Amino acid sequence: MTPAATSEEIKPAPRQPRSEPDDARPTGGRPAGGADVRRLTAVDVRILEGVAIGTSTARLAASLYLSKQGIEYRIGLMMRHFQAANRPALVSRAHSLGVLSVGAWPPRVLPEFHESEKRAGRTVP
Numbered sequence: 001m002t003p004a005a006t007s008e009e010i011k012p013a014p015r016q017p018r019s020e021p022d023d024a025r026p027t028g029g030r031p032a033g034g035a036d037v038r039r040l041t042a043v044d045v046r047i048l049e050g051v052a053i054g055t056s057t058a059r060l061a062a063s064l065y066l067s068k069q070g071i072e073y074r075i076g077l078m079m080r081h082f083q084a085a086n087r088p089a090l091v092s093r094a095h096s097l098g099v100l101s102v103g104a105w106p107p108r109v110l111p112e113f114h115e116s117e118k119r120a121g122r123t124v125p
Helices: 042-053 057-064 068-081 087-096
Strands: none
Touching: 042 057, 042 068, 042 087, 057 068, 068 087
């Protein structure tokens, strides 16, 4: 066994001061968090809306005809993309980035964030 660590050994590294306030936005209108919002597929839209209203993974899987693992995978991809640690943070980031509607229940993904399909000359809203 090794001797117990002294207080000198377990001190955290000094933090660098922040050069900008938390609510600062870099040029280009992107949020300071750095997530570049892309258009979501139709499945991702339905999943994000379901997560926003608290729908369980099992219910989302059944309604979208996907496996529970498939739903968890898609949620994981969105969490990584939106730089969110968990489902509530994913919904919060989506709201703060303007992806989800504000002031309406249930929240909906705004049309400008839907990925459009241009097959057979039609666009899906």
